[in-house]
Amino acid sequence: MPAFSSTPPDATVSKEPDRLFAQPLAQVPDFAFNEDVVRVFPDMIKRSVPGYPTIVENLGVLAAQFAQPNSVLYDLGSSLGAVTQALRRHVRTDGCRVIAVDNSAAMVERCREYLNGQDSMFQELLPVEVIEGDILALAFQPASVVALNFTLQFIAPDQRTALLSRIRQSLLPGGALILSEKLRFNDAEEHALLTDLHVAFKRANGYSELEIAQKRSAIENVMKPDSLEEHRERLLAAGFSKVVPWFQCLNFASLIALP
Template sequence: MSDVDRLFATPLAQVSDFVFDENVARVFPDMIKRSVPGYPTIVENIGVIAAHYAQPGTLIYDLGCSLGAATQSMRRHLRQEGCRILAVDNAAAMVQRCAEYLSAQDSMIEELVPATVMQADILDLDFEPCSVVVLNFTLQFIAPPQRLALLQRIRQALLPGGILILSEKFRFADDREQERLEQVHYAFKRANGYSDLEIAQKRSAIENVMLLDTPQTHLSRLEQAGFSQAYSWFQCFNFGSIVAHA
């Protein structure tokens, strides 16, 4: 069980850049649930979409897996023979807890798709041929100049008929749209018990770490990376998810 997220509940003399350390890992499920509108729907349907496109006997990647929510969802839905999932994250605290969650899932459900979690920088991975790749709120933490090259490498690794599922927080080119959706997002966080202080300090912590793109930037980059088609399948306020086909 995770703790309640109170990381930004008291005034901080200096707000440091957000890092995925043990303190964050400990409260992460609560943080995500209360911070990301539509997150349960996205995670559950990553499993549904992955199960539809996964090919028997192939590898599936969950890149930037954090605590493995997408991996757990895919394991609940996948029925293809011989698939395996590789969940990757560069944060040691996340990897450790992810492994514990996957082990607990193994003990509760029989005949799940095998899943391995490893600590690594996804920018350094040598991708093997695969049928599904998940980037669930991961690309936004990659330096913008490195995003296209990563997507190109993923595209090259995908088998014919394979897909990438890309979930992100968006910014919007239209200033009024951006402001209105941002304010509704803050209202969502307040409705989930966050104070204005917590919202402001979290925003300061993450603004230099999580660099956002517009939906159109994502779609254009995916086309540039060599994907044959990319489209949005879900949006809730300023959060959404895209499917890109090899």
């Protein structure tokens, strides 16, 4: 396997297109990471999150800079393991292993299948364990890299600081938390512009007005984005010393938080 790859092999990942919100629904149920979402998730997230492939691949590149020998790399809210696969493509540090955690049984089952596929295609990958569980109840081991890639926004706002504090306490010197999130903006004009441009991004990716509107009502009760300022303040309150944004595309961003 090439040590570094900019075009990740995804031959084993579902290509089923996301049409979950294409038909009018009498009542739009709250969004859940269930079997239906799992089937279309690779397509859904790529067509919904501007910059997602760039974030995932470069998360591996960043992680390789922070990985410390004989430590754990966490992928929290791992879904189908896209981040875990990127960590395994890029990190070569001795004795590292990946722990991927998700509380959706459907995601975990499919994630394990995809990682078995990665294992069968490539040699010398970091060992990986996939845990079905709540990241709020996780007993963290000493870690050098923690990835929260579009997961914190699904955690109840009043639980976020406690989770980040526990992550901070588990982080080894030289390590990092990499946090990617959808953002909201305190400036109303900036918020409206970037929200409109995100809708244009979805439209350009083939979603209809109906799909966009129904998805919006499905996620509005379950996904609560914060502003960049709120993230920064919360991370500092949780004990991180420095917060460095490294990527933003429209209203989606990724930050490096240092212990």
